Amino acid sequence: MLRYGKLDSWRGFWLVNMIVYHAVWDLLFFGTPQRLDLLFSAPLVIWQQAICWSFIWLSGFVVGIGKRPLRRAIIILLAGALVTLVTLLAWPEMAIWFGILTCIGSCMLLTSWGLPLLRRVPAQAGWWLSALLFALTFQVADGILGNAFLFSIALPEYWYSGMIATYFGLPDPQFQSLDYFPLLPWVFLFLNGYFSFRHGAAKGQLSKLVTTNFPILALLGRHTLPIYLLHQPILYLLFMIFLST
DSSP, X not given: OOOOHHHHHHHHHHHHHHHHHHHHHHIIIIIOGGGGGGGGSHHHHHHHHHHHHHHHHHHHHHHTTOSOHHHHHHHHHHHHHHHHHHHHHHOGGGOOSSOHHHHHHHHHHHHHHHHHHHTTSOHHHHHHHHHHHHHHHTTGGGTEEEOTTSOEEEOOGGGSOHHHHHHHTOOOTTOXXXXXXXXXXXXXXXXXXXXXXXXXXXXXXXXXGSOOSOHHHHHHHTTHXXXXXXXXXXXXXXXXXXXXX
């Protein structure tokens, strides 16, 4: 299958960012717990969100390229379940429920099922609609539909109950997770990536993505999932060794 080197490079770039971000997170958490407030400082929050937004959008973009999106979706969902299981056993008070892997796998699963319908939607219309829906549902987890620039509606509190509602983006008040990316609003960012691919394909621009000037980043980007699964255990081990000496 034809590889799109620039896409691999972008994925590799954000993968490196994610590893460095998690290293900073681990250093603050294990090394200087009295400065955990820095984890919620604007620069780190913006950095973390940029990484996650990029991964979700890129995953939507490449779903139109892949030959077996359903198989890929199942693999990513299983990886997300593995992360939940491991964190639940090792760190139950801060386990990861509905993290970014579960989100991407779910979006990919829904998109693969809906591809016959999505292909009928004009790419430009789909791009604008998905962008609008992403903006309108961005604060759903906080009980708000809409935003300050358009309108805002307070959603009923009784909607926010149970794990099913939490999975869809309506978190139960008792819900806790170290990493939380529900379907809403992120499925619309994923679809925006998909319609961006469609638009680029219609304009004949995908050939520009084949070559890359950053082969090392491209190599990392081609192995994003295993690196994602392994990097945190390795970082934990390194910090445990470093901080114990």
